[in-house]
Amino acid sequence: MMKRSTVKELLGSGETNREVLLKGWVRTRRGNNQVAFIAVNDGTVIHSIQVVAVMESFPEEVMKRVTTGSSIAVRGLLVESPGKGQQVEIQAGEIEVLGDADPAVYPLQKKGHSFEFLREIAHLRFRTNTFGAVFRIRHALSFAIHQYFHDRGFFYLHTPIITASDAEGAGAMFRVTTLDLDHIPRKEDGSVDFSQDFFGRPTNLTVSGQLEGELGALALSSIYTFGPTFRAENSNTPRHVAEFWMIEPEMAFYDIHDNMDLAEDFLKYLIRDIMENCGDDLEFLNRMVDKTLLERLEFVLKHPFERTTYTEAVRILRKAGRTFEYPVEWGLDLQAEHERYLVEQHFERPVILTDYPGGIKAFYMKQNDDGKTVRAMDVLFPMIGEIIGGSQREEKLDRLQNRMREMNISADELWWYLETRKFGTVEHSGFGLGFERLLMFITGMSNIRDVIPFPRTPRSAEF
Amino acid sequence: MMKRSTVKELLGSGETNREVLLKGWVRTRRGNNQVAFIAVNDGTVIHSIQVVAVMESFPEEVMKRVTTGSSIAVRGLLVESPGKGQQVEIQAGEIEVLGDADPAVYPLQKKGHSFEFLREIAHLRFRTNTFGAVFRIRHALSFAIHQYFHDRGFFYLHTPIITASDAEGAGAMFRVTTLDLDHIPRKEDGSVDFSQDFFGRPTNLTVSGQLEGELGALALSSIYTFGPTFRAENSNTPRHVAEFWMIEPEMAFYDIHDNMDLAEDFLKYLIRDIMENCGDDLEFLNRMVDKTLLERLEFVLKHPFERTTYTEAVRILRKAGRTFEYPVEWGLDLQAEHERYLVEQHFERPVILTDYPGGIKAFYMKQNDDGKTVRAMDVLFPMIGEIIGGSQREEKLDRLQNRMREMNISADELWWYLETRKFGTVEHSGFGLGFERLLMFITGMSNIRDVIPFPRTPRSAEF
Numbered sequence: 001m002m003k004r005s006t007v008k009e010l011l012g013s014g015e016t017n018r019e020v021l022l023k024g025w026v027r028t029r030r031g032n033n034q035v036a037f038i039a040v041n042d043g044t045v046i047h048s049i050q051v052v053a054v055m056e057s058f059p060e061e062v063m064k065r066v067t068t069g070s071s072i073a074v075r076g077l078l079v080e081s082p083g084k085g086q087q088v089e090i091q092a093g094e095i096e097v098l099g100d101a102d103p104a105v106y107p108l109q110k111k112g113h114s115f116e117f118l119r120e121i122a123h124l125r126f127r128t129n130t131f132g133a134v135f136r137i138r139h140a141l142s143f144a145i146h147q148y149f150h151d152r153g154f155f156y157l158h159t160p161i162i163t164a165s166d167a168e169g170a171g172a173m174f175r176v177t178t179l180d181l182d183h184i185p186r187k188e189d190g191s192v193d194f195s196q197d198f199f200g201r202p203t204n205l206t207v208s209g210q211l212e213g214e215l216g217a218l219a220l221s222s223i224y225t226f227g228p229t230f231r232a233e234n235s236n237t238p239r240h241v242a243e244f245w246m247i248e249p250e251m252a253f254y255d256i257h258d259n260m261d262l263a264e265d266f267l268k269y270l271i272r273d274i275m276e277n278c279g280d281d282l283e284f285l286n287r288m289v290d291k292t293l294l295e296r297l298e299f300v301l302k303h304p305f306e307r308t309t310y311t312e313a314v315r316i317l318r319k320a321g322r323t324f325e326y327p328v329e330w331g332l333d334l335q336a337e338h339e340r341y342l343v344e345q346h347f348e349r350p351v352i353l354t355d356y357p358g359g360i361k362a363f364y365m366k367q368n369d370d371g372k373t374v375r376a377m378d379v380l381f382p383m384i385g386e387i388i389g390g391s392q393r394e395e396k397l398d399r400l401q402n403r404m405r406e407m408n409i410s411a412d413e414l415w416w417y418l419e420t421r422k423f424g425t426v427e428h429s430g431f432g433l434g435f436e437r438l439l440m441f442i443t444g445m446s447n448i449r450d451v452i453p454f455p456r457t458p459r460s461a462e463f
Numbered sequence: 464m465m466k467r468s469t470v471k472e473l474l475g476s477g478e479t480n481r482e483v484l485l486k487g488w489v490r491t492r493r494g495n496n497q498v499a500f501i502a503v504n505d506g507t508v509i510h511s512i513q514v515v516a517v518m519e520s521f522p523e524e525v526m527k528r529v530t531t532g533s534s535i536a537v538r539g540l541l542v543e544s545p546g547k548g549q550q551v552e553i554q555a556g557e558i559e560v561l562g563d564a565d566p567a568v569y570p571l572q573k574k575g576h577s578f579e580f581l582r583e584i585a586h587l588r589f590r591t592n593t594f595g596a597v598f599r600i601r602h603a604l605s606f607a608i609h610q611y612f613h614d615r616g617f618f619y620l621h622t623p624i625i626t627a628s629d630a631e632g633a634g635a636m637f638r639v640t641t642l643d644l645d646h647i648p649r650k651e652d653g654s655v656d657f658s659q660d661f662f663g664r665p666t667n668l669t670v671s672g673q674l675e676g677e678l679g680a681l682a683l684s685s686i687y688t689f690g691p692t693f694r695a696e697n698s699n700t701p702r703h704v705a706e707f708w709m710i711e712p713e714m715a716f717y718d719i720h721d722n723m724d725l726a727e728d729f730l731k732y733l734i735r736d737i738m739e740n741c742g743d744d745l746e747f748l749n750r751m752v753d754k755t756l757l758e759r760l761e762f763v764l765k766h767p768f769e770r771t772t773y774t775e776a777v778r779i780l781r782k783a784g785r786t787f788e789y790p791v792e793w794g795l796d797l798q799a800e801h802e803r804y805l806v807e808q809h810f811e812r813p814v815i816l817t818d819y820p821g822g823i824k825a826f827y828m829k830q831n832d833d834g835k836t837v838r839a840m841d842v843l844f845p846m847i848g849e850i851i852g853g854s855q856r857e858e859k860l861d862r863l864q865n866r867m868r869e870m871n872i873s874a875d876e877l878w879w880y881l882e883t884r885k886f887g888t889v890e891h892s893g894f895g896l897g898f899e900r901l902l903m904f905i906t907g908m909s910n911i912r913d914v915i916p917f918p919r920t921p922r923s924a925e926f
Contacts, residue, residue, distance in 0.1 A: 004716055006684060008616065023716045025682070025887045042715070043683030044616055071887035099858070099888035106886050123879035124886070126682030135683065139618035146609050153469065153507055155602040160917045161624065161668075161691045162637075162706055164924040174625075174661070176637050176668065178695045181647055181655045192644045198637070198695055198705065200922040205624075205639065212917060212926060219488070219589030220506030220598065221469060227691065228624045232641045232661055242661065243625055252505070253467055253486045395562070416586035416926050423569050423587070424488045424534035425562035454623045454675060459663040461627040463675060463879050 002075065008044035010078060016088055022049065022074045023098070025127060026066055031055075038066060038092075040074065043126065046133055046280050050081065050089040058095055068109055069101030069127075115450050122454055122463055130289065133281035134443050134451055137274060141439060142226070144273040145247055148266060149224045154249060157216040157223040159209030164201050165413055172232040173204035174242075205230035210248050210430060211364070211417050214393065217250040217428055218420045224249040226435070234458050238447040241436070243456040250430035256366075256375045256392040259429035260352050263379050263388050264305045267350075267438075271297050274442055282443075290444030296382055297442065303349035305379065310356045313338075316346055333360045339378075339385035351380040363407045365391040367399050377431070384441055390431025397421035465538065471507035473541060479551055485512065485537045486561070488590060489529060494518075501529060501555075503537065506589065509596055509743050513544065513552040521558055531572055532564030532590075578913050585917055585926055593752065596744035597906050597914055600737060604902060605689070607736040608710055611729060612687045617712060620679040620686040622672030627664050628876055635695040636667035637705075668693035673711050673893060674827070674880050677856065680713040680891055681883045687712040689898070697921050701910040704899070706919040713893035719829075719838045719855040722892035723815050726842050726851050727768045730813075730901075734760050737905055745905075753907030759845055760905065766812035768842065773819045776801075779809055796823045802841075802848035814843040826870045828854040830862055840894070847904055853894020860884040 002021040005013075010020060024042035031037045034055055039048035051074050055063060066072060073096040081089040103109060107121050108128065118125040125131040146156065162176050178198040179185065185193040194202050209225040216223040225248040232242060249262065275282065275297060286293040317328040317338050326335040334353075342351050355368060356376040365374035379388035394400045400421055404411055411418060439451040449455040454463040465484040468476075473483060487505035494500045497518055502511035514537050518526060529535060536559040544552040566572060570584050571591065581588040588594040609619065625639050641661040642648065648656040657665045672688040679686040688711040695705060712725065738745065738760060749756040780791040780801050789798040797816075805814050818831060819839040828837035842851035857863045863884055867874055874881060902914040912918035917926040 006616065023889065024684075043618075069887050071889045098890070099884075099886070101886040121879075123678040123882060124682070126679055132683065135620070135679070136618060138621070139613075142619045142621075143609055143613045146606055150602075150606045153471065155506075155599060156605045157598070157916055158601070158691075158708060160706060160919060160924075160926070162693075162919050162924060165926075172641075174639050174641060175644070176639060177644070178635070178637060179644070181638070181640070181642070181644075184644055184647065198697070198921060199919070199924040201924065203924050215586040215926070216589055216598070216916065219587070220595065221487075228621075230625075234661070243623060245621060416584075419586060421562075423562070423564040424532050426486065426534045427561070453620060453679065456623060456625050456662070458661060461623075461625060461662040461664065461666050463623070463628075463678070 006044040007040070007042045007047065007049045010049055010088060010090075011045060011047055011086075013078070013088070016078050016080050018078055019093070020076065020078045020090065022051070022076075022090060024048075024071065026068055026070050026072060026101075028068060029066060036063065036066065038072075040072065041127075041132075043132055046129055046136075046284050047086075050083070050086055051076065051092050051095075052089055053092040053095060057092075062095055062097060065097040065100050066095065067101055067103050067106075069106040071098040071101075072096065073098055115447060119449055119455070126453075129284060131450075133278075133284050134439075134445060135453065136281050137278050137443055138439055138451065140274055140278050141270060141435075141442065144270050144277075145226060147273075148269050149222075149249065152222070154222040154224050154251075155216065155220050157209075157213060157220075157225055158227065159206070159212040159225050161206055161228065162199070162203050163206045164199065164203050165211070166204055171207050173207060174230050174232045176203045176205060207231060208246065208248065208432065210250065210432065211414070213248050213250040213430065214428065215416070215420060217252045217430070218424075218426065221253065222249070222251045236458055238449070239437075241448050241452060241455050241457055244448070244452065245435040247433045247435055248430060250428065252426050252428045254392075254429040255427055256354060256377055256429060259390055259392060259431060260305075260307060260354075260377055263352070263377070263390065263431055264350075266433075267379070267387070268301055270438070271300055271442065275301075285444050290446075293444040299382060300350055305350040305352050306347040307352045307354065310334075310353050310373070310376075313342055313351075313353050317341065320346070331357045331359060336385035339380040340382065343380050343382050343385075350382070353378050353380065358403075361391070363403050363409050364393050364400070366394045367403065379431075381441060384437060387437060387441065388431050388433050390429065392427070392429040395421060395425045395427055397425065469507040470503070470505045470510065470512045473512055473551060473553075474508060474510055474549075476541070476551070479541050479543050481541055482556070483539065483541045483553065485514070485539075485553060487511075487534065489531055489533050489535060489564075491531060492529060499526065499529065501535075503535065504590075504595075506595055509592055509599075509747055510549075513546070513549055514539065514555050514558075515552055516555040516558060520555075525558055525560060528560040528563050529558065530564055530566050530569075532569040534561040534564075535559060536561055578910065582912055582918070589916075592747060594913075596741075596747050597902075597908060598916065599744050600741050600906055601902055601914065603737055603741050604733060604898075604905065607733050607740075608687075608689060610736075611732050612685075612712065615685070617685040617687045617714075618679065618683050620672075620676060620683075620688055621690065622669070622675040622688050624669055624691065625662070625666050626669045627662065627666050628674070629667055634670050636670060637693050637695045639666045639668060670694060671709065671711065671895065673713065673895065674877070676711050676713040676893065677891065678879070678883060680715045680893070681887075681889065684716065685712070685714045699921055701912070702900075704911050704915060704918050704920055707911070707915065708898035710896045710898055711893060713891065715889050715891045717855075717892040718890055719817060719840055719892055722853055722855060722894060723768075723770060723817075723840055726815070726840070726853060726894055727813075729896075730842070730850070731764055733901070734763055734905065738764075748907050753909075756907035762845060763813055768813040768815050769810040770815045770817065773797075773816050773836070773839075776805055776814075776816050780804065783809070794820050794822060799848035802843040803845065806843050806845050806848075813845070816841050816843065821866075824854070826866050826872050827856050827863070829857045830866065842894075844904060847900060850900060850904065851894050851896050853892065855890070855892040858884060858888045858890055860888065
């Protein structure tokens with residue numbers, strides 16, 4: 001039996017005038033009574049390959065089933081194409097229809113469906129040019145992330161998804177339970193008896209693997225997580241989903257400067273990798289989705305990231321001579337409009353801000369000696385603002401304990417976290433990168449629902 | 464400032480007689496009043512590097528803090544070691560104690576803690592030889608999986624963790640909810656009003672990404688998932704955890720034979736990769752944890768996997784001339800004892816069984832024309848039995864619909880799954896591999912709780 005060749009293999013092959021076997025889905029068909037030109041795609045690359053079928057060589061009942069969306073197997077001769085726009089094509093010898101797609105009901109008949117419509121048929125949208133490109137890039141970006149860390153001696157750590165801790169306070173959490181909601185067991189005082197739940201206590205879906213990641217780094221030196229995280233926030237915006245993937249490297253013996261060096265190198269590596277390995281898909285997205293895409297990627301690559309403090313950023317913003325929607329004041333968090341001003345207008349390059357007020361940052365960040373700021377670092381990008389948030393971590397037990405007390409974070413619950421500061425504590429740092437946010441930046445897609453295969457949003461968990 | 468060198472870099476470096484900066488954790492310390500021999504480990508490799516410190520060169524108050532578990536920075540000369548068991552060592556010039564580890568309370572003082580005890584301090588067990596080895600191998604195996612698929616044109620697909628479907632029926636599920644368990648909203652008939660839940664309907668944690676994986680494969684040709692999956696089964700055994708990672712490749716245009724070829728090649732690739740890249744860690748585990756480990760890995764590599772049918776396996780087992788705990792009868796599922804007999808006693812090689820009775824397999828498997836069996840395939844390994852379960856999928860709409868009716872699976876709920884059989888359906892196949900199960904096989908660890916960083920089991924969700 002002849003081995004099937006993928007479209008990628010056929011288009012990349014210089015070797016023509018040989019018999020090949022192609023299997024794939026019909027994207028379009030044109031032609032006339034004499035000859036049919038059938039564009040076949042199998043998802044391996046954005047391009048389809050053209051199959052040329054002389055009508056009289058095939059039974060009519062076969063050819064009439066070769067419609068958009070149908071799946072076919074074609075055996076034929078791979079030849080140089082006389083037509084424009086393709087190097088090679090297949091002169092069909094045999095055509096078999098594997099599966100029909102009734103033109104009366106197949107939803108991807110015509111081109112130019114809206115992204116909103118395609119979201120409702122997310123099971124089929126992989127078959128479009130745009131979403132094929134997006135999800136091939138999603139794969140390539142995932143792989144580049146693993147490659148980057150692997151090459152640098154980082155260990156991939158699978159931190160837990162179900163957690164009994166809610167200490168990070170990064171957002172609202174989903175409850176995970178096996179209690180029968182029709183018959184919730186209750187204690188004498190009427191409260192829920194979680195001792196009867198699966199884990200014997202209340203549990204939630206994780207909002208971050210960082211605290212557990214630190215445990216790994218404080219033994220293996222450098223680790224990273226890359227897994228799903230969750231927010232139960234009722235936010236229906238183009239930037240929010242309830243389930244998304246995060247990358248969180250954590251490194252022992254790294255101070256905030258090492259951390260910034262890593263973040264900048266990492267982001268540039270990933271963008272360069274996608275530009276090198278997904279050129280066809282990127283070019284398509286640049287043409288059809290966002291004409292400034294390639295330019296914006298180049299913008300990130302060509303500049304050293306500006307590094308300055310939050311305090312300096314506030315000074316710049318206050319004398320910017322323009323009105324922002326949100327107030328700028330030392331002690332308040334920066335909004336995307338402020339971050340974008342710094343990147344796009346003021347510095348004209350990506351920016352890393354450090355040393356934020358402790359009051360707007362998490363309990364685990366290293367406290368500066370000024371008693372006011374912490375060793376946070378946020379990496380700011382054009383168009384989206386914050387792309388990475390990180391910090392050097394507080395490695396001193398007493399300072400960490402004081403901070404937790406101030407912020408009402410239970411030391412009992414985090415006994416294991418505190419023990420890493422009791423036993424051989426060391427300077428360490430890390431950061432978090434929202435995978436989908438980076439993917440939006442790299443693909444030009446403006447709705448996060450369009451860069452994750454099956455988005456989870458308020459009132460929507462289809463597929 | 465001098466750049467820190469990792470233990471891996473130092474031990475792998477031929478270049479001696481140069482000043483280096485080492486940071487890590489003290490594993491052991493021996494010596495006398497004149498000289499201290501300090502074994503320092505930073506988790507980058509299983510070996511520690513020996514630091515030799517002439518006592519009179521350092522303040523007493525520093526040296527007395529250099530105890531097991533403390534973290535230190537050492538600046539000194541990397542020299543060839545005159546001692547046995549190591550190529551190089553460091554003659555300490557400066558020693559700084561970064562973090563103490565009070566010998567009176569540090570739990571990893573003595574060697575030879577039980578795995579049970581170490582599970583209770585999972586935040587610290589990364590600092591032991593065994594768990595350092597296990598989690599370095601866990602990383603290497605993850606990376607090898609990504610590398611394998613990437614090199615073969617598969618796309619990594621992130622299937623959803625939160626799902627509204629419970630159709631796969633692979634096991635009990637965890638409920639995911641934002642309803643207030645103290646005040647469950649109810650409909651007029653008294654049932655829970657899930658329209659007020661986050662997703663507007665009941666949702667659970669996924670037991671498999673396969674059905675969504677098929678959607679990807681039926682557009683992109685070949686995909687794989689690698690993510691967390693969940694079982695809410697109250698099983699307290701060395702083989703069960705509630706949260707574990709699965710790999711599920713899914714390939715369009717693959718029949719069951721292609722599927723078997725892939726599974727065998729994949730498993731051999733992974734084992735070969737770990738033997739090549741994690742030799743030191745494997746050797747340690749072979750010496751300390753399971754003396755038959757390397758032999759068993761070789762056993763898998765050196766044999767072509769035997770391929771036969773379930774029906775033939777039942778025939779072999781029935782005339783085996785030995786008693787099994789569980790009955791052997793056509794139509795019943797095979798147990799690990801049966802699977803191990805086939806692999807270890809009868810064929811003396813890994814085995815792939817195909818064509819199981821439809822009654823013991825999932826609804827989506829391709830039905831054979833005999834009306835009794837389905838195109839399932841299970842890969843059986845020594846010691847553990849089933850390591851991979853897979854099948855060719857039913858691509859014919861009517862047969863799939865009939866089967867779903869017979870098994871009471873809602874076609875309404877799975878409308879999107881059925882549509883892939885309506886529109887350009889093609890032959891396709893896939894399988895599932897439990898990541899931790901393979902990791903147990905490769906590390907020789909006999910309890911699944913010891914190959915995942917922070918295991919989730921009934922009544923236990925610590926860390």
